[in-house]
Amino acid sequence: MKTVTLAVAAVGLLATSTLALEPLTIKGSKFFHSDGTQYYMKGIAYQRSPLDPLIDKKQCQMDAKLMKELGANAIRVYHVDSSADHTDCMKAFEDIGVYAFIDLDDFPTYIEQDGPPHWNDTQLTAYTKTLDNFAGFSNLGGVFVGNEIITRSNGSFAAPYIKAAVRDVKAYMEEKKFARKIPTGYSAADIAELRPNLQNYLACGDDMSVNVDFFGLNAYEWCGEETDYHISGYDQLNKNATDYPVPIFFSETGCNVPTPRTFKDQFAIFGPEMQDVWSGAIIYEWIQEDNKYGLIDYGSADPKTAIGGDTWARGGTPTPLPDFTVLRDVWSSVSPTGVKLDKYTSTNGPISCPDSTSGIWNVNPTSALPTLGQTAQAAEASGTPADRAAATTNSGAATTTSSQNAAGTNEAMVRLSGGLVAAVIAAAALL
Numbered sequence: 265m266k267t268v269t270l271a272v273a274a275v276g277l278l279a280t281s282t283l284a285l286e287p288l289t290i291k292g293s294k295f296f297h298s299d300g301t302q303y304y305m306k307g308i309a310y311q312r313s314p315l316d317p318l319i320d321k322k323q324c325q326m327d328a329k330l331m332k333e334l335g336a337n338a339i340r341v342y343h344v345d346s347s348a349d350h351t352d353c354m355k356a357f358e359d360i361g362v363y364a365f366i367d368l369d370d371f372p373t374y375i376e377q378d379g380p381p382h383w384n385d386t387q388l389t390a391y392t393k394t395l396d397n398f399a400g401f402s403n404l405g406g407v408f409v410g411n412e413i414i415t416r417s418n419g420s421f422a423a424p425y426i427k428a429a430v431r432d433v434k435a436y437m438e439e440k441k442f443a444r445k446i447p448t449g450y451s452a453a454d455i456a457e458l459r460p461n462l463q464n465y466l467a468c469g470d471d472m473s474v475n476v477d478f479f480g481l482n483a484y485e486w487c488g489e490e491t492d493y494h495i496s497g498y499d500q501l502n503k504n505a506t507d508y509p510v511p512i513f514f515s516e517t518g519c520n521v522p523t524p525r526t527f528k529d530q531f532a533i534f535g536p537e538m539q540d541v542w543s544g545a546i547i548y549e550w551i552q553e554d555n556k557y558g559l560i561d562y563g564s565a566d567p568k569t570a571i572g573g574d575t576w577a578r579g580g581t582p583t584p585l586p587d588f589t590v591l592r593d594v595w596s597s598v599s600p601t602g603v604k605l606d607k608y609t610s611t612n613g614p615i616s617c618p619d620s621t622s623g624i625w626n627v628n629p630t631s632a633l634p635t636l637g638q639t640a641q642a643a644e645a646s647g648t649p650a651d652r653a654a655a656t657t658n659s660g661a662a663t664t665t666s667s668q669n670a671a672g673t674n675e676a677m678v679r680l681s682g683g684l685v686a687a688v689i690a691a692a693a694l695l
């Protein structure tokens with residue numbers, strides 16, 4: 265484990281003293297504001313390009329102004345430069361009551377499902393640099409140790425490595441005596457075969473030094489007018505989250521088939537069906553690009569400066585698209601009741617760790633977590649012959665719900681945090 269430089273920590277402390285938005289707290293399965301009201305996340309995935317979106321003050325101010333009109337109170341950012349100064353942008357969002365949820369990994373350091381899975385000091389050091397850079401901002405809502413690390417039904421071997429990352433990030437905050445323990449969670453791909461095992465595994469038992477503080481699900485199950493709370497499967501997601509001991513929310517949602525989007529799922533999430541169990545949703549995504557999930561448009565790219573044939577401008581004056589107006593109207597018409605902190609006693613006790621199921625959930629609930637520097641054994645990661653056979657059958661027969669719906673196109677964007685964007689950056693570096 266590496267030590268943090270004092271300079272970085274000092275920048276964070278300075279930032280705290282100028283910010284007014286109080287940090288969120290977590291009790292049981294809910295987020296709370298400092299005044300004791302419950303926080304329901306109305307978030308926007310905010311990653312305008314592969315590059316850090318939180319370093320351009322003027323851009324952040326323009327985007328924040330529109331996000332205020334939209335009624336957002338959170339952004340999710342997948343990639344930041346851990347050596348950059350984020351004070352101005354964090355302030356622009358803080359001024360409109362927006363909390364930032366930041367992914368700690370950067371392109372070369374995210375935990376991989378294949379390869380085989382590993383978790384090491386290089387990765388942890390990159391994670392803690394991001395953490396140090398943002399920890400001083402009181403509107404840092406939380407951090408993700410990964411986004412969609414597991415993307416296939418046979419990827420459960422990587423789960424202990426995700427939990428090891430949670431453990432080491434939390435140990436770092438403990439060791440460095442952080443004034444505030446930053447909520448640390450994970451954002452999962454929606455893989456039907458792994459539900460609810462992954463969700464439960466990351467929060468099972470009663471050892472909060474290794475468990476996530478929140479769980480995010482990227483789900484694109486609710487598509488169009490024809491569906492509803494039951495047809496979409498949200499009722500089952502809700503059922504399986506009812507006893508969850510920590511906050512759970514949609515860390516990406518917003519199926520865009522058909523368009524324009526109706527965002528009807530927001531009525532369920534923030535309404536009587538789900539408001540007691542879920543803490544809100546992050547809509548995918550702010551900027552319009554080829555995948556057509558955008559809420560705003562910056563116009564077309566200048567071909568002279570566009571990277572890799574990109575046709576979308578990655579900054580400028582944001583102009584609302586039709587989906588923006590729909591979402592604004594939907595969000596302004598929902599008002600989840602919530603519970604007051606002092607009236608709330610969590611009854612969700614520890615949940616048990618899922619049993620290992622050959623070919624589906626290949627994680628022994630009693631095994632120790634991987635140590636820092638550990639790599640899954642090739643034999644372990646490829647499973648027993650029976651596991652491999654089952655895994656092959658699974659991936660052939662049962663497609664994940666998300667790939668049935670939006671995520672065919674979305675997957676590339678989700679991998680904004682992965683290979684695609686790494687390739688774009690590599691291309692940019694060559695120019």
Ligand SMILES: *[C@@H]1O[C@H](CO)[C@@H](O)[C@H](O)[C@H]1NC(C)=O
Pocket residue numbers: 372373382384385386387
């Ligand atoms: C950790 O893994 C990364 C790949 O994810 C690799 O580039 C790096 O060299 C490894 N670091 C150590 C200390 O083994």
Ligand SMILES: *[C@@H]1O[C@H](CO)[C@@H](O)[C@H](O)[C@H]1NC(C)=O
Pocket residue numbers: 456459460497500501504
């Ligand atoms: C809910 O949990 C059960 C097992 O407890 C699982 O079989 C089912 O697939 C889960 N449903 C969803 C929608 O995740």
Ligand SMILES: *[C@@H]1O[C@H](CO)[C@@H](O)[C@H](O)[C@H]1NC(C)=O
Pocket residue numbers: 416418419421645646647651652655656659
């Ligand atoms: C999982 O399935 C994919 C094919 O869908 C295969 O390439 C990969 O090797 C499998 N991984 C494991 C750990 O069995």
